[in-house]
Amino acid sequence: MTLHFKKESFRDDFTFSNSREAIRRFPFPFEKDEYMYSVNIEQHMPGPAKSPFEFPIDIDEHYVAEMHDRALVLKEDPGRCQSLPHMITAEWDLVELLMESMAKHYPEHFQLTRDGDAWHWINRPLGIDQRFTFGDTATLPHPPMEYITRQCQGDFALLDQRLGNLWMDSGMITGQADWSLDFDIGMNFMEWHAPVPLAKDMGVFERALKFLLNLQQGRPVRRLNWTMTINPRLDTSPENYDKWGRDRTTVTPENVGDKVHLRVELQAMWRLPRSNAIVFSIRAYMISMNELVTVPKWARRFHRVLRDVRGELAEYKGLSRYRDTTVAWLARYDDGAPTSPGFAPD
Amino acid sequence: MIEISQFDSRPTCGRLALDPRARTHLVAAEDEGVGAILDIFTGASDARSRAILLYAETGDRGAPRSDSLVGLGWAAFHPAASRSALLADLDGVLDAATMGTRLYAAGSESFVGAVIARAAGFGVVPQSVIAEKRGSLARRVQCVHCKHVAEAVTVSPYRCPGCGQSLLVRDHFSRRLSAFQGVRIDAEMPGDIPPAQELTR
Numbered sequence: 001m002t003l004h005f006k007k008e009s010f011r012d013d014f015t016f017s018n019s020r021e022a023i024r025r026f027p028f029p030f031e032k033d034e035y036m037y038s039v040n041i042e043q044h045m046p047g048p049a050k051s052p053f054e055f056p057i058d059i060d061e062h063y064v065a066e067m068h069d070r071a072l073v074l075k076e077d078p079g080r081c082q083s084l085p086h087m088i089t090a091e092w093d094l095v096e097l098l099m100e101s102m103a104k105h106y107p108e109h110f111q112l113t114r115d116g117d118a119w120h121w122i123n124r125p126l127g128i129d130q131r132f133t134f135g136d137t138a139t140l141p142h143p144p145m146e147y148i149t150r151q152c153q154g155d156f157a158l159l160d161q162r163l164g165n166l167w168m169d170s171g172m173i174t175g176q177a178d179w180s181l182d183f184d185i186g187m188n189f190m191e192w193h194a195p196v197p198l199a200k201d202m203g204v205f206e207r208a209l210k211f212l213l214n215l216q217q218g219r220p221v222r223r224l225n226w227t228m229t230i231n232p233r234l235d236t237s238p239e240n241y242d243k244w245g246r247d248r249t250t251v252t253p254e255n256v257g258d259k260v261h262l263r264v265e266l267q268a269m270w271r272l273p274r275s276n277a278i279v280f281s282i283r284a285y286m287i288s289m290n291e292l293v294t295v296p297k298w299a300r301r302f303h304r305v306l307r308d309v310r311g312e313l314a315e316y317k318g319l320s321r322y323r324d325t326t327v328a329w330l331a332r333y334d335d336g337a338p339t340s341p342g343f344a345p346d
Numbered sequence: 347m348i349e350i351s352q353f354d355s356r357p358t359c360g361r362l363a364l365d366p367r368a369r370t371h372l373v374a375a376e377d378e379g380v381g382a383i384l385d386i387f388t389g390a391s392d393a394r395s396r397a398i399l400l401y402a403e404t405g406d407r408g409a410p411r412s413d414s415l416v417g418l419g420w421a422a423f424h425p426a427a428s429r430s431a432l433l434a435d436l437d438g439v440l441d442a443a444t445m446g447t448r449l450y451a452a453g454s455e456s457f458v459g460a461v462i463a464r465a466a467g468f469g470v471v472p473q474s475v476i477a478e479k480r481g482s483l484a485r486r487v488q489c490v491h492c493k494h495v496a497e498a499v500t501v502s503p504y505r506c507p508g509c510g511q512s513l514l515v516r517d518h519f520s521r522r523l524s525a526f527q528g529v530r531i532d533a534e535m536p537g538d539i540p541p542a543q544e545l546t547r
Contacts (some may be wrong), residue, residue, distance in 0.1 A: 079493075163471070180490055186522035187355060194355035195518055236530055238490045242511060245533025321534065 004062040005125055010175075016232035016286070023291050027052045028343050029224040029264050033304040035313075037198060039207045043222035044168055044268050052266055055105040056220060056285060057098060058151060062198045063132055065126050066175070066234065073174040073235050074150075078080075080184040080237070081146045081171035083158070090158045090170060092135055093272035094279055097109035145170055149209045154266075154283030159179070159212075160191075161276055166212060168280075175229045175234035175284050177263065178241065178318065186202050197312045215273050215278060221270040227317045228326075229263045232286050251322035256329040257290035260322060262302065262320050291328065295345045299333035306330065354496045356519040356526075359458065359477040362450055364393055369446030371397040374436055376429060377404055379453030380411045388533070391419060398422045398439055398509045401427075402432035402457075409473055417494045418547030429457060433464050440468040449475045454482040459524035472521050487515055488525040495525055501542035503531040 008015045018026070039121055042193040047053025052060070073080055083091060099121055103112035111122040117134045128151065132139035133162070140147045149156050149172035158170035173181040184192045189209045214219065230247040251259055266283040281304040306319075307327045314320050340346055362382045362461025364371070371393055372413030375383045380401065387394050399420045411534040412425050415467045420505070424439075426432035433500055460494055466472055484498035502515035506507045506528060 089375050163473075180527070182493070182526055183518070183520050183523065184488060185490065189522065191355040191519075191521075195516070240491075242530040242533045244529070246536065248534050311462075 001059055003063070003106070003125075004078065005057065008062070008065045010069045010232055012233050014233070016062070018287060018291050019061060020033070020061070021050070023287065023294060024049050024345070026287050026292075027224060027266055027285055028298050028301075028303055028345075029226045030305050031326070031341065031343050033301050033339060035226075036112060036306055036310070037202060037204050039204055041208065041211060041221050041223045044222040044270075045146075052283075052285065053222075055099040055101065056154065056268070056270075057105070057154075057281075058266070059102065059106055059109070063153055065139050067126060067151060069234050070150060070174045073237075077239060080150070080174045080239075082181060082185050083145055084186065086274070087160065087170040087277065088137070088144070088157055090272055090275035090277035090279075091143060093274050094156065094158060094278065095134070095144045095148045097272070098152050102152065116256050119279045126151060130190075137299050140311070141146060145172060154281045155206060155279040156282070158272075159280055160277040161213065161278065164213065165189055165339070166209065173237075173282075176237050176266070176282070177229075177284075178236055178238055180238045180336065182239070195316075197316050198310070198346055212269060215269060217271045217273055218271040220257040220268055225264075225265040225267055228261050228319055228322075229261045229286060230259055230322065232288070234284065234286075236289045247274075248318065248321045249323050253325055253329060254274060256322075257293075258288060259288045260326050260329075261286045262283060262289075262292060272323075273311065289326065293333045297339050297346045299330060300335070300337065301339050303334040305329035350481045356517050357459070357462075357472075357477075360480055361385065362452055362476055364390060367446075368448035369396065370444070370448070371402075371450060372439060372443065372447050373397055373450045373452075374400045374432065376402045376432065376449070376453035376457040376481075377411070378455065379451075379478070382452035382478040382480050383450075384414060388504070394419050394421075396421055396448065398424070400424045400426065400435050400439070401409040402426040402429050406544065407538035409467045412495050415494060417434055429460065431516075433460060436461065437468075438463055440465060442468070443468075451475055451477040452480055454484065455479050455545075456484060456524070457485045459486065459519075459521065463521055466521065477514070483547065485515060485545060486525045487513070487528045488520070488523055489513055491530060492518075495523070495527070499545070503539060503542055505527070515545065 012015055027150040050182045051109045052058045099112045102110040109124050113120040119132055121130045121279050137143055155173045155175055157168050160169045167188050168184055170179045193205050233244055236244055270279045314323055364386050395418050403412055424435045426435055449465055451458045457475055458479060462472045463476050484500050487499045489497045489506040489508050492509035494506055496507055503512040506513050511530045514531040516527045518527045
């Protein structure tokens with residue numbers, strides 16, 4: 001599959017947008033007209049052609065622009081990529097997982113040649129041609145996790161497994177929905193989820209952790225999560241909240257369609273072979289309200305979901321200041337007709 | 347309105363209790379933490395003979411509390427003039443520690459957090475430390491924006507000494523940094539800063 005990579009920005013002039021094809025393949029996360037937390041984990045099996053689930057690692061038209069944005073974030077704040085020393089084996093595991101998957105499914109763009117530990121990686125969209133020795137950090141220009149995640153869409157965390165828990169001991173987190181790797185690194189599963197309301201009392205984390213502790217090699221899993229972002233900004237980190245927070249007060253009935261974005265995270269998890277660590281990938285997709293309503297079913301359904309989402313959840317996701325304005329705008333696209341089950345457009 | 351919620355990342359600790367299986371009791375205390383140490387060791391001379399006590403007196407409140415500790419027959423007693431001196435002593439003791447050593451910490455939340463974070467560097471599992479909070483409710487807080495760590499924050503919001511912004515103190519706690527998280531409170535509505543409230547727990 002040959003992709004055409006767009007030139008666009010996720011800051012300042014915000015030229016990001018989705019092509020018709022990208023809208024069509026957007027991972028709309030609501031299968032019903034209402035939303036509440038659940039342990040919505042499923043096997044990360046190959047999905048329909050052209051969908052974001054077709055391949056284990058999804059590369060799309062935003063690839064080059066997202067990698068450029070990541071480089072800008074890291075230049076300003078190198079602490080967005082951190083790894084505790086015992087995670088070095090897991091870092092190499094990640095190099096293998098991502099290079100193998102990208103080269104296998106996007107051979108026009110990426111190529112990997114292995115001869116024992118002598119590896120040769122070619123990344124055409126970013127103009128990279130790298131020979132290195134697998135397992136020898138000195139042969140790469142960056143540590144292994146940083147090297148490969150500067151070339152792969154999505155945020156990545158590496159979770160160590162010990163003491164019956166998962167520990168977030170490594171990560172490349174530059175496009176996050178308001179959580180800090182620098183603060184959370186070293187925390188266990190319960191600790192880093194502590195700020196999430198309601199879910200704990202529902203037993204969601206306990207069940208999810210139990211499930212993940214038993215994750216097997218070769219059987220990755222995934223779930224979808226969502227939030228909303230004002231302007232197509234990837235870097236909605238707490239570090240920069242003092243800069244982007246006021247965007248939330250800029251929504252008016254006239255600009256909802258352009259400014260307000262649904263942001264969906266495709267979270268996929270793999271068990272790694274050498275380290276027994278888990279890769280937790282958080283691949284974000286954004287769609288403006290104008291783009292969303294080109295799919296009538298999604299317009300109706302998202303109107304209902306957003307209107308009815310519980311107050312604590314809206315507050316946690318930071319929607320409170322612009323929810324009413326957005327719901328009123330979306331109401332014009334909801335004639336009350338029933339929606340069909342499932343995620344897909346009709 | 348300021349919401350100060352209870353998060354799971356904030357360590358809870360109860361009261362000190364002797365681990366009867368410990369070969370060595372390694373005890374770190376600061377200021378009011380002394381009370382917790384005396385509670386469990388006063389009637390336990392056998393335990394005291396296997397206890398290494400590190401004590402830092404940082405307050406300036408009349409008679410030194412360490413007076414009540416000396417002469418109790420500890421295996422070793424290391425008084426320190428500051429928390430950082432105590433932590434440096436702790437490094438030395440942990441470096442030479444053997445199997446069967448149990449670590450105890452007693453003092454303010456900030457002190458307990460600092461001991462646990464320091465010991466983690468020597469492979470001491472944080473959950474294995476027996477700890478009790480006594481004394482000041484002041485918190486150590488890291489500004490998520492400029493990363494400045496304020497040592498003794500007693501109110502929320504507080505003004506970050508690093509970047510000057512008004513920060514809400516979240517209950518979210520990092521053991522590694524031994525600090526709570528501070529986030530700008532008026533990021534969405536600049537200037538809309540509620541009155542500071544005392545951190546009461």
